[in-house]
Amino acid sequence: MMGFWHVFTRDVRLALRRRMEWFTGMFFFSVVATLFPLAIGPEPKTLHLMGPGILWVGALLSSLLSLNRLFEADAADGSLEQLVLSPHPLPLLVMGKITAHWLIAGVPLVTLAPVLGLQFGLTHEELFTLVLTLLVGTPVLSMLGAIGAALTLGVRGGGLLVALLVLPLCVPVLVFGAGAVEAVSAGLGAQAHVSLLMALLLLALLFSPWACAAALRIALE
């Protein structure tokens, strides 16, 4: 556990020194949320209908954007190798990095979403569901994204390649996340969706640290 904690606090501290980076993620999310109404027209009914989907896709793309930074800096200065060679179990250390990444890149999205949701005319209930699903879903996105980032470490075409690899895997999260808000709009409950999201979170917690650790070892050989 100490290993997890050390890596986690280190990454958070480093990120706090580079505040611009998590600003960029939030900024991107806002820009995407603004682009869609510009593209599809200001008709409130349409925006209300499409809002949950647009916001979820925006969050997905924004968290993808920030993935490269997860391992790049450490790989460049050699600390990643130290991490892999350390006696602490690598999956645990990896979880430390992923959790820090989620805190820095994912949680701001969750806090920004209700504000942006107001632009789409979402009701309080819908906004609550949106925040809840993002809270449960963004960790999964971070974990899946970490696997992609580890596999493509130092590979050309990195950013787009990660997106190509990771986006298909994120489809279930997107479907259940956006679907939950739409279910609430339709007056049906979102319990099923949220339960499924939590199941995905559990599944991701169970296997992605090991997949990511394996991917890192492969990348650093």
Add this chain to the structure above:
Amino acid sequence: MRWFHYAAPQTFYGLAGAWIKPLAVLATAFLVVGLWMGFAMAPSDFQQGEGYRIIFVHVPVSWMSMVIYLAMAFWSILGVVFNTRLSGMMTRALAPTGAVFAFLSLWTGALWGKPMWGAWWVWDARLTSELILFFLYLGYIALTSAIDDPRRGDRAGAVIAIVGAINVPIIYFSVKWWNTLHQGASVSLTKAPSMATLMLSAMLVMAIAFWLYTIALVLYRVRTIILQREAHTDWVREHVRAHAPGGLA
């Protein structure tokens, strides 16, 4: 351990080479019979007229696109467990054919859907899942192509193939869920209510033909990959010397 004997690239090269021609001949035979059954013998469909005949290629390519991905995951797991070089080579040999079949599944599906349901594309669970499967193939190919070191590429590809395979049922389930909740097009492209036996048999024969074709082509392709990877060995040098330039088989 005869299995490990055949897992050596040199032995597998010879074994694969012996099987390609027989498989190709068998595939052609099944193809000819299947096409005859499907296009000369089979009657019209009550609802879909002659247009239903697309299923004689659509169903085989769809099945193969899924079978090939499972095969890739299988070889990847073997590679992780036994650390054999051949596993990565086989997975790489399978991917292009799988991607082509996934694309063909979408193409033939669209051409089937347009006259039947009026749209080139419908967001039903199966077509959408097939599209995502196509993306998974492209992802594997992109990743393995982008990594210069072959062994690192093999291992990275294995991870993404296995992770993808675990996700495929989840993706399919979520897309199905998404589709029914949205009251989307509830068309099921493979559910022909009661197919005439002849139609079913023709489809089966075609499916076998495509399966044999796949095995033959993949074995052919893996032999080229083996030559590239094992170029430094004596047996490859001998083999290259024995095949004149300007190319024979």
Add this chain to the structure above:
Amino acid sequence: MNWTHIHWASWSDFWAMGGYGFYVWGSMAVTFLLMALEMWQARQARLHTLNQLQHLMELDAQDAAAAPAHTGSAS
């Protein structure tokens, strides 16, 4: 199963496919075209590899032949 019974009255019926000709033949044509392309590409890759490896071996042979002469003159 009557193997000799043919469903079509004429060749033009066959090509027309009851009005669905474009879709059926569009599917069949692209399917077999792509498969043929795949086979062709696989063959090209093999020929290219064989030629390339042979070329490399020739270069190695040249280097081996040249090396003794060089070491002789270096001393």
